[in-house]
Amino acid sequence: MSAPNIETIVSLAKRRGFVFPSSEIYGGLGSAWDYGPLGVELCNNVKRAWWRWMVYERDDMEGLDSSIILNRSVWKHSGHEETFSDPLVDCRECNARLRADKLDYAGAAEGDDIAALIRDKQIKCPKCGAANLTEPRPFNLMFRTQLGAASTEDDPNALAYLRPETAQGIFINFHLVQQTMRRKVPFGIAQIGKSFRNEVTPGNFIFRTREFEQMEMEYFVRPGEDEAAHQEWIDNCFNWYASLGLSRDNLRLYEQPVEELAHYAKRTVDIHYRFFPERAEEEKHWDELMGIANRTDFDLRAHSKNPVDAEGKRINPDSTEDLSYFDEARKERYYPYVIEPAAGVNRSVLAFLMDAYTERTNDKGETRVILQLHPDLAPIKVAVLPLAKNKPEIVGMAKAVKRALQPVMRAVYDDTGGIGKLYARQDETGTPFCVTVDHQSLEDEAVTVRDRDTWEQERVKVADLQQHLQTRLLSK
Numbered sequence: 001m002s003a004p005n006i007e008t009i010v011s012l013a014k015r016r017g018f019v020f021p022s023s024e025i026y027g028g029l030g031s032a033w034d035y036g037p038l039g040v041e042l043c044n045n046v047k048r049a050w051w052r053w054m055v056y057e058r059d060d061m062e063g064l065d066s067s068i069i070l071n072r073s074v075w076k077h078s079g080h081e082e083t084f085s086d087p088l089v090d091c092r093e094c095n096a097r098l099r100a101d102k103l104d105y106a107g108a109a110e111g112d113d114i115a116a117l118i119r120d121k122q123i124k125c126p127k128c129g130a131a132n133l134t135e136p137r138p139f140n141l142m143f144r145t146q147l148g149a150a151s152t153e154d155d156p157n158a159l160a161y162l163r164p165e166t167a168q169g170i171f172i173n174f175h176l177v178q179q180t181m182r183r184k185v186p187f188g189i190a191q192i193g194k195s196f197r198n199e200v201t202p203g204n205f206i207f208r209t210r211e212f213e214q215m216e217m218e219y220f221v222r223p224g225e226d227e228a229a230h231q232e233w234i235d236n237c238f239n240w241y242a243s244l245g246l247s248r249d250n251l252r253l254y255e256q257p258v259e260e261l262a263h264y265a266k267r268t269v270d271i272h273y274r275f276f277p278e279r280a281e282e283e284k285h286w287d288e289l290m291g292i293a294n295r296t297d298f299d300l301r302a303h304s305k306n307p308v309d310a311e312g313k314r315i316n317p318d319s320t321e322d323l324s325y326f327d328e329a330r331k332e333r334y335y336p337y338v339i340e341p342a343a344g345v346n347r348s349v350l351a352f353l354m355d356a357y358t359e360r361t362n363d364k365g366e367t368r369v370i371l372q373l374h375p376d377l378a379p380i381k382v383a384v385l386p387l388a389k390n391k392p393e394i395v396g397m398a399k400a401v402k403r404a405l406q407p408v409m410r411a412v413y414d415d416t417g418g419i420g421k422l423y424a425r426q427d428e429t430g431t432p433f434c435v436t437v438d439h440q441s442l443e444d445e446a447v448t449v450r451d452r453d454t455w456e457q458e459r460v461k462v463a464d465l466q467q468h469l470q471t472r473l474l475s476k
């Protein structure tokens, strides 16, 4: 089972301390969300799982943390200043601002010119239904800011951007990482961090926001070896999501048609997740979870001082470095091709929450929500619960059990309700195990371990508890 729609997750997320609407006491801020006590743990666990898989478990990977604000030249030569935009239309009737590429063009063929379609086919505003839209025009998605105290709003020398992707920070550090870590191509550089896009139509909870977090990796390969490496990364990434519990029925690969490809891409395959299962048409269930692009040698060339145009003029007069690579073994110099798996932390969190959502009826006929998160992602691994909170010996023992577990796994102590309520609360937040301390425990030095997914209980000696839980967390 998985969540019937995103709304179900919005309310669970607020009720249980995962995600809150940001700035709520001031009426909120469109598309901004704050991650609560359980949300921050879930985000951190997703990032930790990605980093472990991407960096630690491989021998050809390095990590990086580059600045959010970079020299403006980076965005000039990456092409973002000129082309990082969405086509924007206004509805002349209700003044809605809309992304022209997201309107309903039922019956149109792929590759049709959207400006012509809007003009000729009387495309309707999804907000008010009127067919009175303006011509599409490009709207740059980069957030602008000024650097320094002396700057005025229109001082071009002070203009800077918040990064709209983490990738460029990797390209400009390619040589430094390669040389300091004595790397030979092929190798990759991974980075996790915040990105900012002034999205025209943010929405669908944490699916599309203006401030979000990305997990990106740039894998540098010899030209000619790019296609095989690309395919390998597509398969790897798909399997990573599945290994962390996303149902394969809710995942699919989407090959971007040529006319959809970014100007730098040779081939891009997206991993789609079934974010919208409530929609009538199956094709509309899906949207992008991550993209895996073959960016060719576009980026390293674009940031290099050497390449020249047909007249022999430097294409990039601002760069002081040539980012080509000398392959010692082959005695050849080239600009490596780049394979880029790029995922959103927040979109991944949404997919994991939706997929984990399960309902079960207990023997009293009540519906209970269970969040069947993969144990690596679960915000809390074990909750220790005293059966009687007015018995100091039981409370003391439960707290001691919690303290003993804490160095090796995230454990909490909770005595704020009856045992049924406490179990239900932990099920709903995805805690794989509850440990109950009762009267008997004081005598036999044993506790009850309850499984989130089966609700089965078993008696375990306190001395064996840590080992028992660790083994079961690994085998879940």
Ligand code: ATP
Pocket (backbone or CB within 6 Å): 165, 197, 199, 206, 207, 208, 209, 210, 211, 212, 213, 214, 288, 289, 290, 291, 342, 343, 344, 345, 346, 347, 348
């Ligand atoms: P979309 O088509 O949904 O706007 P994109 O193709 O522009 O996404 P990329 O530039 O490939 O996205 O970014 C890589 C990943 O970063 C996306 O697959 C997504 O998970 C995440 N991402 C991109 N934009 C946003 C956003 N505004 N909010 C949340 N996550 C985002």
